[in-house]
Amino acid sequence: MSTEQYVPVYDMEDLEAEGRTVVQEDGQAIALFFHEEEVHAVDNRCPHMGFPLVRGTVEDGLLTCHWHHARFELEKGDTFDPWADDVQTFPVEVRDGQVYLDPDPEPTVPPVTRWRNRLADGLQENLTLVQAKAIIGVDSVARSATENASGERSDPRAEHGDGFGTPLETAVDFGTRYRAGGWGSGLTTLSYMAELYPAVGGRDRRRAMFAGVRAVADDVAGEPPRFQQYPFQNRELSKARLKTWFRESCEVRDDDGAERCLLTAIESLPPGDVVEILVAAATDHLYLDAGHTLDFVNSALATLAHLDWEAHAAPVLASTVPLFTEATRSEELSSWRQPVDVAALCLDAHDRLDDLVAAGSGRRWDEPEGFVETLLSDDPGAIVEALCDAIAAGATRRELTDAVARAATRRVAYFATNNEFGDWNTVHHTFVYAQAAHELAGRTDATEGYRACIDGAISVYLDRFLNSPRAPVAGPADVADDRDPADVRSDLLACFDEQGQVNRAGRLVVEHFSCGGDPADLKRVLGRALLREDANFHTFQNVSGAFRRFDSLAALEAGSADDPETGHGEAVDIDEERRLALVAGARYLAAHTPTRRSNEQTFSIATRLHRGERLHEAE
Ligand code: FES
Structure with missing residues (x-):
């Protein structure tokens, strides 16, 4: 190892006498310990929550932090406690009675890999602080690498690289492998947070990924793992045959048979044919599982749109099979049979x-x-x-x-x-x-x-x-049209601090439109209001659904390359429809807020740690 970048930091004799001290190098505080006749240098900030490690206990080659008692192997910094993370250590040398150290050692693994590994740890142990730190860490690395000159981004996967793709891919791989029940509310939340991502700004994008990853970890915690089936060897099976077999297997609630048919279809048919098979089976019975089956399948496909189909279609779609085979069929419910046999x-x-x-x-x-x-x-x-x-x-x-x-x-x-x-x-x-x-x-x-x-x-x-x-949802004629839209958004955000503001939230959305506010700004505020809460699955699903509804209306209006004349006719008031989509989301959100916001506290701690801010008052 080159010693050219080593710098003198402390007098060896003094360190021997004092046993420990803190030095400042390149703006970072580094704790020096003289222990068992050797010098050790570690980042003075405990990687858990920043307590000064120079105040810790050193014994038998082990450094113990005094705040939450995380333990670290003193030489290389490996932790005994995965919730705390490893601590950065620095190579040291003693020359001419001086302690020298390398303040900027080569990382042992690339930063993105390190954060991906930490995210995997956070998912496995269901540690929300570790998840938040990893998401912030990987996004920070990715942003500096991918920020383009204009700052404009459209496709999250392409534009945001690892800050978006790493949490998504890591959590999808984890969630589809370790939950026997397959694709559930956690992965669906993750999917819809990925769809929400471009609509929210700045740090709310990290919050969106944090919400999705957290939901996956929660959903998987305590569950047995999944064991994936294999496709059939015969790859010459037609779409019609595989479609029939898949539907018949779902009909008799045969998970394994259905999964093998689906995996074979994924191996041998184009993606569009696989989607057709899934949609057919998802509608073979009425409104399966109170609509969850269709929605979850859609969320799995939306997720795959951000991932490589070849690598991920099999585990992702195989994990949806229980949605078909275990679902409640609405034709079996009395509400669909009586008093009218709908x-x-x-x-x-x-x-x-x-x-x-x-x-x-x-x-x-x-x-x-x-x-x-x-x-x-x-x-x-x-x-x-x-x-x-x-x-x-x-x-x-x-x-x-x-x-x-x-x-x-x-x-x-x-x-x-x-x-x-x-x-x-x-x-x-x-x-x-x-x-x-x-x-x-x-x-x-x-x-x-x-x-x-x-x-x-x-x-x-x-x-x-x-x-x-x-x-009583207001119409444009019922609200002011001359307020500053920023003030309206501010009032709307305040709505979610207080219970019972459902109708007021809806009214303010209408007012924002009437005052000429940009819907993109309105969505950003609604996104912020959602992401700071300990929102439950349905709230995430609803607000994401409202945003997607809003976007779908615009997309349909614009037509498509295949069918440019597709669009709403004159019977549809597009402005009203877009307004109502966000009224619906805002009202639902207002009915379910405020919450304790404990996850926001965790996110805030992770953000402050990332910035190097002090959480503990002690020096
Ligand atoms: S264990 Fe060190 S700050 Fe928590």
Whole structure:
């Protein structure tokens, strides 16, 4: 090792007499210990929470911090306590009665690798502070490497590199391997935090990844691991055969058989065919698992869009199999059978789909005036017929799922606060199901996608009493239009500090639009409000869903390369729809805040440690 960068830092005789001291080098405090006739140099800040290690105890080659009693091997700094992390040590030499040290030693592993390893430790041990430190650490390294000149970013994976990709990939690998139950609420939260990521600013992006990683670790903690099946050797099996086998295996709740079929499809078919198989099975029964199956499958596919399909499709999609085989089937629920047998209505419409699609082939549907009001009506027969007529008139899956999602958005936006609190989740589930169906319609044009429209619309129907009476959501004419949007956002953020501000939060969203505020700024504030809370799964899911709904409306309006004329007709007030999407998210968030914000405290500690700020008053 070169000794050129060694610098003299202390008198050896004095160190022998004192036993320990602190020196400052390049702005960092380094503790020197004279122990067992040797000199040791360690970062004076305990890697756990910054307590000065010079105040620790040294005995038998072991340094023990006095704050939470983390122990470190004195020479190389390895910790006995994974929650504390290893401490940085510095090579030392004694020359001419002086202690010399290298203040900037070569790292033993690249910084990104080190933080990835720490993140894995944090996931395995479910240590939130370790997770937060690792996410901040890797993002910090990545930012300095990838910041481009303009500062503009669009695709998170490409633009944010390791700060985004490392937490996502590490947590996905961990969550899909170590949870026998497969893809659950943790990985779904992670997925939707990844979608939220570009909409929030600065440090909230780190908070988003922290929320996702934390959710995965929580979901996996205490669970048995997963053991993945293998694909069949025969790679010549057709899509039709694999699709049939997968659905039949799910039908009889055969996890292993279904997983082998799916893995074979992943190995031998293009991704679009795999998506088609999943959407077909996810809609073979009605509104599986209160909508979770479709939403979770969509979240798994959204996650894969940020990862390498070849490397990750098998573990990610195999982990979704229990969502199909263990799900509650809504046609088995009395609420779907009585007093009106809406399950029969849905199943009958499913049976007619091939004919309806054939009738609509080559036709272009214009959404009729009042279509969403029909979907919100109390006549399930009329609702299903309106959908069937639309399909026969050429409505695409994207158009029809969008209409159902607009209806479902109103159930949340207009949710009456005199309902039971738990019923927020009834309307929420329908909303996220409808949005997931819309996103899946963008991933596959399988006919089965229409089944999700029908089932989603019937769930909207079943939720109708939760809008009776409708919550008093303000319209543009009811609010000020001359306030500074920044003041409106400030008031909105304050709403989430106090319970019972549901309607006020909705009103302020409307006001922000009326005052000409930029929706991107509004989303950033809503994102901040979400990410500082100890939000539960549904709250993360809902706010992310509201943002994605907002974005979907714009995307549909813009059409697509394949179908540039796709878009909303004149019957749709796009401004109102976008406003309502964020009203829905803001109202749901306000109903579930404030929380204890303990995770924000952990994140704040990790941030301060990263900046080198002192958490402990002692020198
Ligand atoms: S163990 Fe050292 S600060 Fe916690």
